[in-house]
Amino acid sequence: MLVVPGPGFRSSGRWKKFIFSSCPSFSRPIPPPPPSLRFLTSLQRISVFVDLALSSQIHRTVSHHLPNMATATTTETRSRKANGSANGVLKTKAVEYPDIQTIRDAIPAHCFEPTVLHSMAYVVRDLTMAGVLGWAAFTYIPQISDSIVRGLAWALYGYLQGLVLTGVWILAHEAGHGAFSKHQNFNDVVGWVLHSALMVPYFSWKFSHHRHHRFTGHMEKDMAFVPATKEDRQKRRLADLYLDRELFEDVPVVQLVKLLLHQLAGWQMYLMFNATAGPASKQREGGWLRVSHFEPTSAVFRPSEAIYVLITDIGLAIVAYCLYLASTVVGWKTVFLMYGQAYFWVHHWLVAITYLHHTHPDVPHFDAENWTFVKGALATVDRDFGFVGRHLFHGIIDTHVVHHLFPRIPFYKAEEATEAIKPVVGDLYRQEKGSFLGSLWKTFTTCKYVEADPNEPGALKWAESN
Structure with missing residues (x-):
């Protein structure tokens, strides 16, 4: 049975093998495809998947000088610790945007x-x-x-x-x-x-x-x-x-x-x-x-x-x-x-x-x-x-x-x-x-x-x- 791996599987790095071989240890089965796709061969379905994957990057389809703004804005900004953990520990501090x-x-x-x-x-x-x-x-x-x-x-x-x-x-x-x-x-x-x-x-x-x-x-x-x-x-x-x-x-x-x-x-x-x-x-x-x-x-x-x-x-x-x-x-x-x-x-x-x-x-x-x-x-x-x-x-x-x-x-x-x-x-x-x-x-x-x-x-x- 063909199954879809869960998030943990993808993050573990083993997902790469999934593309080329089945993984029965992961148990979420794929429901049957919709009627509009049942006539496609396996090769045609792969082509559809690749086309859609490749199409995701490019999406969405005066004067440039703003008048001087004299209002400073206070907000919270993020910065990574210089010696933080491998996961990039975040810290926050209040900063003021100058006008x-x-x-x-x-x-x-x-x-x-x-x-x-x-x-x-x-x-x-x-x-x-x-x-x-x-x-x-x-x-x-x-x-x-x-x-x-x-x-x-x-x-x-x-x-x-x-x-x-x-x-x-x-x-x-x-x-x-x-x-x-x-x-x-x-x-x-x-x-x-x-x-x-x-x-x-x-x-x-x-x-x-x-x-x-x-x-x-x-x-x-x-x-x-x-x-x-x-x-x-x-x-x-x-x-x-x-x-x-x-x-x-x-x-x-x-x-x-x-x-x-x-x-x-x-x-x-x-x-x-x-x-x-x-x-x-x-x-x-x-x-x-x-x-x-x-x-x-x-x-x-x-x-x-x-x-x-x-x-x-x-x-x-x-x-x-x-x-x-x-x-x-x-x-x-x-x-x-x-x-x-x-x-x-x-x-x-x-x-x-x-x-x-x-x-x-x-x-x-x-x-x-x-x-x-x-x-x-x-x-x-x-x-x-x-x-x-x-x-x-x-x-x-x-x-x-x-x-x-x-x-x-x-x-x-x-x-x-x-x-x-x-x-x-x-x-x-x-x-x-x-x-x-x-x-x-x-x-x-x-x-x-x-x-x-x-x-x-x-x-x-x-x-x-x-």
């Missing part, structure tokens, strides 16, 4: 002053590196006679060019926030050109990203990586198929496939379907097919923003036509090797950076009644990516907390601003020094859903992994 003006006053005034010369110097530097890499690859790699070595050389080029162009993406991101210069029209021209060159919808993303900053950590209105709740998870259990999805979720190969899909398709899913955004993030009524970042009348945007979305689409169309013209000269294969590889690497880094900034076992989310701007902005994590993070990615990984508090601080002054706010925010400042890519795997496989935090009313903490 936004107090934090701002701690930062030197010059940190809020971008300059055109300084910012444009980085644009010239990054575009020069991208141009040199592209020229070298186009000129020398085709001359390599050995096909394996030539393929490896193209792969290395794609990786390196992806790093450089991610830096270009970040500079356009600075322009979108108004941190590139004091001149907003100039910022928008620079951002539109750079993002369009990377096939990124500049104004569309600018609007939705501003709302992400405005409502960071808000379980209903945040625009990016709003986690599933315990209730969401229970609703999605495979009760009608009489099999617990957790049997699949913890299988390493399933986790790896889901992570690859997350990294390769996550950005496109967000742009097309508003994936991972909160249920109240839309600006007007519209079905799940009316939330694209490319549609001027999308529910993601206000009516007044439609013209800018159209300008965004024009920029993308120009670049797409240029790629087509290039393909008529050098062929689509060369266009993919020169441009397509870097395109996917940029999206990989973009998804990884954003995901890890807002997903961490110690980072809470908040319900609508208890969320505040400061709580949300401090519910982020600074991480370390070494030389690449500091120099090629312009410190966006290392100084993201202060960036969420004050997005108009230029990246080349964010490190000084970060040091200035640390004494003010105290333990509310979060930093992770571990391996960036190692953290991506660990976070993706452990931070699966949030549940109410009994130590902090209105907060939702990441559930402990089994």
Whole structure:
């Protein structure tokens, strides 16, 4: 008789054997399948289970500067004991969230002053590196006679060019926030050109990203990586198929496939379907097919923003036509090797950076009644990516907390601003020094859903992994 193991069985580690062999010592029998599934063969049922397991990760389908708030908020916060038990003993203590003006006053005034010369110097530097890499690859790699070595050389080029162009993406991101210069029209021209060159919808993303900053950590209105709740998870259990999805979720190969899909398709899913955004993030009524970042009348945007979305689409169309013209000269294969590889690497880094900034076992989310701007902005994590993070990615990984508090601080002054706010925010400042890519795997496989935090009313903490 086929049986379903209980929770203790799964946590003991023996569940892995269950997938490949029966376990008669566990005695909860499976009722017969519903009539709608009885006609399926065993192989077809397995296919259904795997498809549903793989589909669980991506779910849900203004101004970004909040006015100064002079009200401090007292709450309970969680922290793990430095020398706690293996289970991570928790302790609680009352802390006070400082108001936004107090934090701002701690930062030197010059940190809020971008300059055109300084910012444009980085644009010239990054575009020069991208141009040199592209020229070298186009000129020398085709001359390599050995096909394996030539393929490896193209792969290395794609990786390196992806790093450089991610830096270009970040500079356009600075322009979108108004941190590139004091001149907003100039910022928008620079951002539109750079993002369009990377096939990124500049104004569309600018609007939705501003709302992400405005409502960071808000379980209903945040625009990016709003986690599933315990209730969401229970609703999605495979009760009608009489099999617990957790049997699949913890299988390493399933986790790896889901992570690859997350990294390769996550950005496109967000742009097309508003994936991972909160249920109240839309600006007007519209079905799940009316939330694209490319549609001027999308529910993601206000009516007044439609013209800018159209300008965004024009920029993308120009670049797409240029790629087509290039393909008529050098062929689509060369266009993919020169441009397509870097395109996917940029999206990989973009998804990884954003995901890890807002997903961490110690980072809470908040319900609508208890969320505040400061709580949300401090519910982020600074991480370390070494030389690449500091120099090629312009410190966006290392100084993201202060960036969420004050997005108009230029990246080349964010490190000084970060040091200035640390004494003010105290333990509310979060930093992770571990391996960036190692953290991506660990976070993706452990931070699966949030549940109410009994130590902090209105907060939702990441559930402990089994």
